[in-house]
Amino acid sequence: METRRLQFLLELSRLSSMREVADELDTTTSTVSQQIAALAREVGIALIEPDGRRVRLTPAGRRLAEHAVTILAAVEAAHADLDPSAEPAGTVRVGGFASAIRRVLLPIVTQLAETRPKVRILIHEFEPIEALAMVGADEIDLALVYDYNLAPRPKDSALHSLSLWQTPWSIAVPSALTQAAGPTSLATVRALAEQPWIVNSRNTADEDAVRTLASMAGFEPRIAHQADSLGLVQELVLAGQGIGLLPADHPLRPGVSLIPLSEPGVVLQAYAVTRAGRAEWPPLALILDLLVSGQNPH
CATH class of the missing domain: 3.40.190.10 (Periplasmic binding protein-like II)
Structure with a gap:
């Protein structure tokens, strides 16, 4: 179901008037009526009923309005979480070899605890072949891996790599x-x-x-x-x-x-590896930036 229609229903439960809902959402009474009717068709049950010259929510409509509060809050939180310009927040699962964890990840964990407490890092120690399989399976968000100039790892178009150090x-x-x-x-x-x-x-x-x-x-x-x-x-x-x-x-x-x-x-070459398209997620983007640039979060 469309979340916009849930917004109409939620506002109607709060204001009890289609005219007031239309004014609140900067639309027309006809649009409000059409959207709630479409929502009723989606769920297969009547959501409003006449109440004199006005309308009121049916028991099913009231229950759906209660669900709408949770649904719309979750959608809003998801938009904020995925917005590249948003304040980074969330748990980033990192798997990597011990030397990389000690050398570059632990300092970042300490920095973020002081400056970005909404970003949490979960650390898993894995060898590169294990970490690559897990990031490919979406079991971790970031893999710290390595290869050698004499034994380069095969390239995978589903993964994105950033060079760290040699x-x-x-x-x-x-x-x-x-x-x-x-x-x-x-x-x-x-x-x-x-x-x-x-x-x-x-x-x-x-x-x-x-x-x-x-x-x-x-x-x-x-x-x-x-x-x-x-x-x-x-x-x-x-x-x-x-x-x-x-x-x-x-x-x-x-x-x-x-x-x-x-x-x-x-020569050992260390890399930070993510699934393609995931690096824009704000908390992961922040960690990648710190890994590559060495700058402190601010």
């Missing part, structure tokens, strides 16, 4: 191996051909990058372990269980060293 990665090895590794090029990787590798367990990008890098150096890597925690990767390296990729700026534990890569380099 981080070069290096190979984490026991410190004793750094001297034997050779120069920081494909020769570096080739010198490590006999070493077992540690890759991510819930995302394919890490393993894809390792396999591409090894292929360029002329060998097939032996994947020994899978771990999502960068701290656990270092513990496995220290235990002699393998080598793996770590961010070049990641704090290291004693006994772990990083071998830089330059020819080729391994």
